[in-house]
Each structure stands twice: as C-alpha cells, then as structure tokens.
Amino acid sequence: MTTTTIFGFCAAVLVGLGLYGLIVNPQPLRKLLAFNLMGNGVFLICAVIARRGAAAGMGGDPVPQALLITAIVVAFAASALAVALMLRLSEETGACSLSSTRGEGD
Amino acid sequence: MSIATHISLALLLLGLAFWTIVVRDTFSAVAGFIPYGLLLTSAWLALAAIDVALTEAAIGAGLTGALLIAAASRLHKTEIAARAEQRGTITRILAAILATTMTAAIMACILRLPDRAPTLAPTVARHLAQTGVGNPITAVLLSFRAMDTLLEAIVLLVGLIAIWSLAPDRAWGGRPGQAQTEDPKGPLAYLARVLPPIGIVIAIYIFWVGADHPGGKFQGATILAAMWLLVMMSGLSDAPAIDRGWLRFLLIVGPAAFIAVGFLGVVVAGAFLSYPTGFAKLLIVLIEAALLPSLAVTLALLLAGPPRRPGRRA
Amino acid sequence: MTAAANLLTITAVLAGAFFFLAGTVGLLRFPDTLTRLHALTKADNLGLGLVVLGLLPRTGSVVAGFKLILVWLLVLLASSAVSQLIARNARRSPP
Numbered sequence: 001m002t003t004t005t006i007f008g009f010c011a012a013v014l015v016g017l018g019l020y021g022l023i024v025n026p027q028p029l030r031k032l033l034a035f036n037l038m039g040n041g042v043f044l045i046c047a048v049i050a051r052r053g054a055a056a057g058m059g060g061d062p063v064p065q066a067l068l069i070t071a072i073v074v075a076f077a078a079s080a081l082a083v084a085l086m087l088r089l090s091e092e093t094g095a096c097s098l099s100s101t102r103g104e105g106d
Numbered sequence: 107m108s109i110a111t112h113i114s115l116a117l118l119l120l121g122l123a124f125w126t127i128v129v130r131d132t133f134s135a136v137a138g139f140i141p142y143g144l145l146l147t148s149a150w151l152a153l154a155a156i157d158v159a160l161t162e163a164a165i166g167a168g169l170t171g172a173l174l175i176a177a178a179s180r181l182h183k184t185e186i187a188a189r190a191e192q193r194g195t196i197t198r199i200l201a202a203i204l205a206t207t208m209t210a211a212i213m214a215c216i217l218r219l220p221d222r223a224p225t226l227a228p229t230v231a232r233h234l235a236q237t238g239v240g241n242p243i244t245a246v247l248l249s250f251r252a253m254d255t256l257l258e259a260i261v262l263l264v265g266l267i268a269i270w271s272l273a274p275d276r277a278w279g280g281r282p283g284q285a286q287t288e289d290p291k292g293p294l295a296y297l298a299r300v301l302p303p304i305g306i307v308i309a310i311y312i313f314w315v316g317a318d319h320p321g322g323k324f325q326g327a328t329i330l331a332a333m334w335l336l337v338m339m340s341g342l343s344d345a346p347a348i349d350r351g352w353l354r355f356l357l358i359v360g361p362a363a364f365i366a367v368g369f370l371g372v373v374v375a376g377a378f379l380s381y382p383t384g385f386a387k388l389l390i391v392l393i394e395a396a397l398l399p400s401l402a403v404t405l406a407l408l409l410a411g412p413p414r415r416p417g418r419r420a
Numbered sequence: 421m422t423a424a425a426n427l428l429t430i431t432a433v434l435a436g437a438f439f440f441l442a443g444t445v446g447l448l449r450f451p452d453t454l455t456r457l458h459a460l461t462k463a464d465n466l467g468l469g470l471v472v473l474g475l476l477p478r479t480g481s482v483v484a485g486f487k488l489i490l491v492w493l494l495v496l497l498a499s500s501a502v503s504q505l506i507a508r509n510a511r512r513s514p515p
Binding site for chain 1: 408
Binding site for chain 2: 494497498500501504505508
C-alpha cells in the first residue's frame with residue numbers, strides 16, 4: 001500500500017461520494033458542494049499521477065501539478081459563477097430550486 | 107510522513123466529505139467543507155505537490171469557503187422549501203449503485219497504472235536553465251505551457267463578466283454587495299487596519315519567491331484579494347462601482363500584457379509566446395508583475411458578486 | 421539533531437496536541453456559544469504556540485523560525501478578532 005495507491009483510492013471514493021451527493025441533494029448549493037468534492041477527487045487522481053512521475057530530482061512530474069493549479073483556480077471561478085446564479089434565482093423566484101414544477105413568479 | 111499518517115489523512119478526508127454530503131443543515135455542510143479543504147492541502151503535501159498545496163489553501167479552502175459561507179447564509183431562508191423536495195428511495199438506491207460502480211472503476215484504473223510511470227520531469231529538467239527560473243512549476247506555467255496560463259487568465263475575466271451580467275437593471279454598472287455599516291472601532295475594523303499591510307508584504311514575498319521556490323502569482327494574488335475583501339467587508343472602504351475606468355484597466359492589464367508579449371514572440375522569435383533567448387526571465391517577470399494586480403482584482407470581484415447598488419452619483 | 425532538541429520537540433508537540441484535544445472536548449461538551457468560544461480560543465492558541473515551540477529546533481535557519489512565530493502571531497490576531505465577532509453576534513441574537 002503505497003502513498004499513491006492510498007490517495008488514489010481516496011480520490012475514487014471522493015468521486016463516488018460527490019456523484020451521489022450531486023444526484024440526491026435537491027438544493028443547488030448542496031449540489032455545488034458535491035460537485036466540488038467530485039472535482040477534488042479528480043484533482044487527487046491527477047496529483048497521484050504526478051507523484052508517480054517523480055524523476056530528475058523533482059518530487060513529482062511538474063506538468064500535471066501546474067495544470068492542477070490552473071484547475072483549482074478555474075474551479076473557484078466556476079463556483080463563484082454558480083453561486084451568483086443561485087443567488088439571482090432566489091432573488092427572482094423567492095426560492096432556490098431546480099424543480100420545474102414550481103410555479104414561476106413574474 | 108509515514109504510511110500511517112497518510113492513511114489517517116485519507117480517512118479523515120473521506121469522513122469529512124461523507125459528512126458534507128449527508129448532513130441535513132446546509133450551513134453545517136459548508137462548515138465541514140472548509141476543514142476538508144485544509145486537509146486536502148495536507149494531502150497535496152503528502153503527494154509532494156507544494157505549489158498546489160499553497161494554491162489549495164488559499165483558493166480552494168479560503169476563497170471558496172468564504173464564497174460558500176456567504177451563499178449559505180443568503181440562501182438560508184429558502185432551505186425549508188427546498189428540503190421538501192427530497193428524492194425517493196429508488197433514486198437514492200440507483201444513485202448509490204452508480205456512485206459505487208464509478209468508484210470501483212476508478213480504483214481498478216488506479217491499480218492498473220503502469221509501473222514505469224511516463225513522466226515529463228526529465229524533459230523539464232533539461233530545459234529548465236533556458237527559462238531562467240528555478241521553480242519547475244513556474245517554468246511550466248509561464249514558459250512551457252504559457253498558453254494555458256493565458257487562457258486561464260481570460261477564463262477568469264470572462265467568468266467575472268458573466269457574473270456582472272447577472273446584475274439587475276437598476277444596478278447596472280454599480281457597486282457589488284451591500285453597504286457595510288460596521289462599527290469603525292470594532293474588532294473587524296481593527297483587523298482590517300492591522301492585517302492588510304502584513305498581508306501585502308507576504309503576498310509580494312510569495313509572488314517574488316515563486317521564481318525559484320514554491321510560490322508564485324496565483325497564491326500572492328489570492329492573498330491580495332483577501333486583504334482587499336477584508337477592507338471592503340469591514341466598511342473601511344466601499345466596493346468600487348464596476349464601471350470605474352481604473353478598475354477595468356487593472357482587470358485587463360494582465361491578460362493584455364500577456365498577449366502583447368505573445369505577439370512580441372511572433373515578431374522576434376518566430377512563434378506566439380516564444381521568448382527570445384536570454385530574455386526569458388525578464389519577460390516572465392514582466393508577465394507575472396502585470397498579472398498579479400489583475401488576478402487579485404478579478405478574484406476579489408468574483409467573490410464580491412454582481413452589482414446590487416447603483417453606482418452613479420448623479 | 422541533539423537529543424535535547426528532539427526531547428523538546430516531542431514534549432512540546434505532545435503538549436500542544438493535548439491542548440488541542442482539550443479545546444475540542446470543550447467545543448463538544450460546553451452548553452452554549454460563548455463558553456465554547458472560550459474553550460476554543462484559549463486552548464487552541466496555546467496549543468498552536470506549543471506546537472510552534474516544538475517545531476522551532478527543527479527549522480534549518482533563524483529566518484524559518486521567525487516565519488513560524490509569525491504564523492502563530494497571525495493566527496492569534498485572526499482568531500481573537502473572529503471570536504469577538506462571533507461572541508458579539510451570539511449575544512445579539514441568542515439561538
């Protein structure tokens with residue numbers, strides 16, 4: 001059981017948990033949290049792959065690690081946009097819900 | 107770190123993630139998400155990804171946590187209605203089966219990763235001296251894969267424009283957030299007076315040292331953004347109206363400088379974003395210095411949200 | 421690394437961990453927000469100070485030691501401000 005295998009399994013469970021939370025939780029904010037969990041699982045897999053590529057005196061392959069930095073920043077931007085959309089939805093319709101059976105306010 | 111530490115770290119991480127998914131109260135879920143982000147920082151450290159750990163601590167745990175807390179408190183009153191839409195048992199069982207299948211598939215893939223892992227580290231090490239920087243991650247971000255960083259800066263800008271487009275008509279071009287009426291002698295105002303000078307020094311230090319050691323402009327820009335947000339939240343300075351010229355200039359100076367250096371590369375060195383020999387370090391420092399304020403302002407405004415108050419004085 | 425430095429590190433970090441544990445027990449067992457805040461800030465700041473003290477012999481240079489102490493001071497500053505804000509809010513609107 002090496003470090004990379006441990007975190008690889010951890011990442012797999014995170015993706016599964018995130019997927020479950022995304023489908024099951026009705027509130028959009030909880031869906032966003034679950035989606036972030038799934039994204040972090042994918043980032044962990046990328047970091048595991050980077051760690052396995054340690055060579056030439058570096059602790060890990062720098063190219064996937066640099067892409068991870070980009071990914072974390074873009075994930076934050078996407079979360080910010082999702083939160084802005086949710087807040088606007090709650091301001092317009094009085095409730096934050098993705099259900100299509102709710103009567104739309106005018 | 108030893109294997110036992112890594113296993114405990116992974117188990118704690120999974121425990122917090124599980125709690126975030128199943129707990130009933132949304133605010134508790136958000137409160138669990140923030141220490142989860144900090145534990146994830148330790149996971150990056152266990153995997154020898156120090157720059158990623160810095161970024162995760164700053165953006166993943168810090169800024170995302172602040173964003174989610176603000177969202178959870180604003181959406182608090184809609185929670186009761188939303189909770190009535192709980193999914194039925196069949197959906198839960200199917201979702202659990204799907205999630206378990208996906209987890210098993212990924213675990214199988216992890217176990218089948220090749221033993222001699224393909225890696226680009228030797229290639230990076232060979233060409234590192236040409237870039238003039240000592241930190242391989244900075245070299246990858248700003249020299250070997252500079253195109254990705256340029257596009258990322260533009261994605262952040264486009265995301266900000268998308269958030270601005272959600273402003274109601276009366277607040278178009280106005281100020282984000284509510285007017286803060288904090289006590290000017292209270293603890294938050296005190297913190298907002300004492301912390302920003304220290305934060306600015308630390309941010310510039312992290313940015314400058316990123317050339318040769320872990321660090322860089324993303325982490326520095328996040329700290330600058332956090333200091334500005336603290337000053338805005340404490341009421342010491344109001345959020346600027348988004349149609350101010352200086353604000354828009356600061357937002358585009360980074361990507362504009364990046365694109366200008368790219369076209370300079372077309373003229374002088376034959377390809378977009380290629381650096382002429384001997385000038386690599388200078389151009390990298392120039393791009394980073396231009397990107398630092400742009401990123402800081404973009405990240406702070408992403409958190410501040412769409413304008414909600416009119417900004418015109420007339 | 422001398423034996424004395426190792427001993428200092430082990431005792432200080434263990435003592436710090438004990439204080440963190442005590443603070444967490446207080447968080448879980450105390451009845452309301454103000455008492456929980458009291459337990460958290462007192463115990464956690466002292467715990468962090470002891471952990472930093474234990475790590476000081478292991479840093480390579482004086483500058484790194486100063487950075488650790490700076491981290492502790494910043495956490496002290498932030499946690500005291502935040503706990504005052506939470507306490508103010510808790511007093512204004514008791515749950």
